[in-house]
Amino acid sequence: MNVVQQVQHATGPRAVVVDINHELRWWRDHYLQYPVGRTTYAQAEPTLKFAYDNYLLHPHQSLDAIWPDVHRRYEQLLPYEQLPWHRAERIIGEVWQRITSD
Secondary structure, eight states, X not given: OOSEEEEEETXXXXXXXXXXXXXXXHHHHHGGGSOTTOOOHHHHHHXXXXXXXXXXXXXXXXXXXXXXXXXXXXXXXXXXXXXOHHHHHHHHHHHHHHHHOO
């Protein structure tokens, strides 16, 4: 099942719907399969949610095109929700890859 549904409206651009609960369950189940040295799932969850929020804000743009805005917005999160940028950037990229791949 594709985690992203695109809904075509007769009067406007496509809408995008993401089942965030399904996605967070997937990450909880698969997070440990990623490279060693990674944060725990609990530490990464705010960044995962942030990544999906950004996708929903910019569903028709490439991540490369919006990195500066993503970075700026990430710095506005509460400090306890942030990871070091090099880790957050990787997680955000993995979320974007998952959600945009067929």
